[in-house]
Amino acid sequence: MFGLSEDLKALETSERFIRTGLIGAGQMGTDIVSQVSLMPSQRVVLIADIDLDRAVNAYGIAGHNRECVAVAETLDDVNRARMQDKFVAVGDYRLVTDAPQIDAIIESTGHPEVSARAALRTLFQRKHLVTMSVEMDITVGPLLKWYADQHDVIYAIGAGDEPSALYELYDFATALGLTIVAAGKGKNNPLNRDAVPEDLAEEAARRGLTPEMLIEFVDGSKTMIEMACVANATGLVPDVFGLHGPHVNIAEFKDVFALKSQGGLLSQNGVVDYVIGDLAPGVFLVFTTDKPRLREALILRDMGHGPNYVLLRPFHLCSMEVPLSVAQAVVQGRSTMAPGRRLVAEVVSVAKVDLEPGRELERIGGHTHYSMTDRYENAAAKRALPVGIAKGAVITRPVKKGEIITYDDVQLPSGSVAIRLRELQDRWMAGEIEEPALLQTLNEIAAQNT
Template sequence: MLGLNRKLAELHRNGGYIRVGLIGAGQMGRGMISQIEAMLGMRVVITADLFTDNIKKAYTKAGVDPSQIKETNDRDIAEKAIAAGYVVATSDAEMVPHLDQVDVIVDATGITNIGAKIAWNAIVNKKHIVMLNVETDVTVGPLLKKMAEAAGVVYTGSAGDEPGAIMELYDFADAIGFEIVALGKGKNNPLNVHANPDTAAEEAKQKGASPKMLASFQDGTKTMVEMTAVANATGFVPDVQGMHGIKATVQELPGLLKLKQDGGILNRKRVVEYVNGVAPGVFAIISSDKKEVHEELKYLKMGDGPNYVLFRPFHLTSLETPLSIAKAYFHKEATIAPYAGLVAETVSVAKKTLKPGDVLDGIGCFTAYGRIMTAEDQRKTGALPLGLIGPNIRLKREVAQDQLITFDDIEIVESNMILRLREMMMEQLLASGASR
């Protein structure tokens, strides 16, 4: 991210700015609007959300004069308003990627099917797309990345999100030739795979958060999804299904995340992992086969080796998203993308015993939680990718609590965008010699 501040300042001096179209005015989106209003060379010129009052409040809290906010679902009016220096609030998310007055789209919805539509429309209209929606990325990201490359635009995850923060450590360590043994993140609440919006309601109220979103953190789904994104970006895989989820301090990580034969817990190197006790940090476990490198690392107080930890103790979620916007705009580069293809999957596991006719309600809800596994294991088991679940999918036979939900267990009541993109992606993989 070095130098982006100077690029943005230069753009500002020349009278320009990156015109951002944001979809989703929840907590992440609102924070991003305020952060960008404090920056040079960038502005959120239009925001879409079902509740336009949320958008107007977000702009006002960011310091925008209410008289400078135009509310409209009309494309021509929106174009003219942005050109005249106004910001626009709209409930029509479909309109945003079609605007000539927008350079980069940000998806902050967290809803997989909507995310698929946003990314598709952004790419078709030759807009860079920044995904805060990791759930969509791990389901159809390899296809969207390929589409973006063909269209000459950037498809990217976000800086500040844990996968993006981990990728920065990976790129740093890989560029200077370290062996990277493991990549991971901390988890800041105890794992409760059966958590749901009801059990999370009281804590969510205290934190001012969505019970559904909080449940998706408590049941481990968000962790599984985030590390799946890292796997697909790097080629690293989970050592075991669901990862180990050990409890450890930062100082203990190098000794634990090494091969079993060397006294650690790993069956192999180049793995993704999560750890209880180091949140909100992210880490990379590195090593080297060079004696002089080990000597210097010891001199630099990095530990006694042979493994060492690179640790970043924070990630600022959507407050860092502007860096990915700028990187896509200026350098035509992604912060994180599925460079390795479909290496891992987050699949669906029953939160309770499910009966025929039950609807798979959604991520963070009452019927399913996520578990990471290799893509090879997903193909062998026929497990249903979690990003596909929704009210258009229901059970056709019983699935016991904590058992995998497979394609054979479900029926699709109605197709949607993410299902169609998934089918397209799998057809391409089949044609290239892979199988589901």
């Protein structure tokens, strides 16, 4: 984000500001509105949430007077309110994606299906998209990034969460030509694959989260999803199914994340992983170099005697950093982080309990399944069900606890945009559909009542 503060100061000096729309006014979305209220160069002028009161209240929490906030039901209502310089709250995300007065949209729902619909329509309307829904990104991110490119707009994974924080270290290390051994995050809560919403309902309420959202962290699903997101943006790979996830502290990283020939865990360099230990929260990157002169320099900089060395970013401010991604997209024309043209990692669905025919799979963090990360080609060979499209699928044959749920084990729900996009992405990655036809199909889906 080099020079971003200067660029934003120039915007402020010229008495202009970035007009931002927000889809999803939950905990993260509400934080974003408050953060933007401190930034004269940016305003969240339009918020959508299925709970309209939550959208209105987000403005109040940020310090905006209620008389400055209008509730709109149609696009004409939105336009009239904006002409009066009102902040606007709506219940339909399409009023945000379709509003002409918006420069960029932050998508903050966390639900893959809603996220996919909102992202596709945002890009179709030629608006920059900053998404906080890594669950959607690891499912159809490459396709949406390609679609954004066709419309000459930015697709970005929002700053502030572990993936983008880790990408900063990756970008730094690769720009210097260093060899990356491993990159990952510290898991800052206990790991319990069997956790279900009832286990932590009181804690979730205390923290302002849904129980499922908290369980997504505790059962490891969020970690798997975030590290797959990093893999797909960098080309780093999972070393093993589900990652290693050792219980280690920072002082041990350089020795544990080393090749087996060096006494470490890894079968190769260039992997994603996570740890449970004293890096909580934060992200790390282990690198090496074969240049003797640089090893001498690293000793002088108190980085150790090698052959491996550790970089840390011991904080991430989550939603507070997201407005920086908006500014980077609008002012600098760059993405904070985005996936490549192909999936490198897949996050697969694993049965949390014995599943019998007729059982409907719940959302991530529910009672039916948890997530594990694998290499894309391995998951594809097993026909493993991506976790991002699992919700609503109905089990058609028994699956034992701990087994991977496959496409052959379920009937997928009808009418899902996320599933349709995933099918298109798989065909595109396999070379089964030409890009002109792909673009036409995506435009048709986006133009429909998504």
